[in-house]
Amino acid sequence: MLWKLIILFALGVAELWAAAPAGVAMGLDPVLVCLVAAFGAVCGGTVVILLGERVKAWLQKRKKREQLEEKRGLLWRIWQRYGVIGWGLLAPLLVGSPLGAAFGLVLGAPPRRLLPWLAAGSVLWAIVFSVLAMAGKQLL
Numbered sequence: 001m002l003w004k005l006i007i008l009f010a011l012g013v014a015e016l017w018a019a020a021p022a023g024v025a026m027g028l029d030p031v032l033v034c035l036v037a038a039f040g041a042v043c044g045g046t047v048v049i050l051l052g053e054r055v056k057a058w059l060q061k062r063k064k065r066e067q068l069e070e071k072r073g074l075l076w077r078i079w080q081r082y083g084v085i086g087w088g089l090l091a092p093l094l095v096g097s098p099l100g101a102a103f104g105l106v107l108g109a110p111p112r113r114l115l116p117w118l119a120a121g122s123v124l125w126a127i128v129f130s131v132l133a134m135a136g137k138q139l140l
Helices: 002-014 014-025 030-052 051-061 062-071 074-094 099-107 111-139
Strands: none
Touching: 002 014, 002 030, 014 051, 014 062, 014 074, 014 111, 030 051, 030 111, 051 099, 074 099, 074 111, 099 111
């Protein structure tokens, strides 16, 4: 049981959308799956935000902000249109919490505003994916 929870936590850190189906497939309770996956995603984003300046400097050195601005892709449009709130709610779905936190810092989001919205987005998407995974299991 402990290994299943560790795997689920690690999947929550890496990619939230993969954690819920894996947890349901392992036979874990959907509420537990939702909680552990969301906790993993929040922890991953928190670690990146706590390392903030180092991560920001590393990404800026690699010119990620300029690439985001140049391409005017989906991530840049979300940032421009919805700001910290939209970014925090959508980043766990689109790029994962740790990478979403890193890009948010590079784009100029204040860490104290980014973290609560990133946590809210992680919990939101963990609930959505857990419900979808349970519905899929019921259909099978």
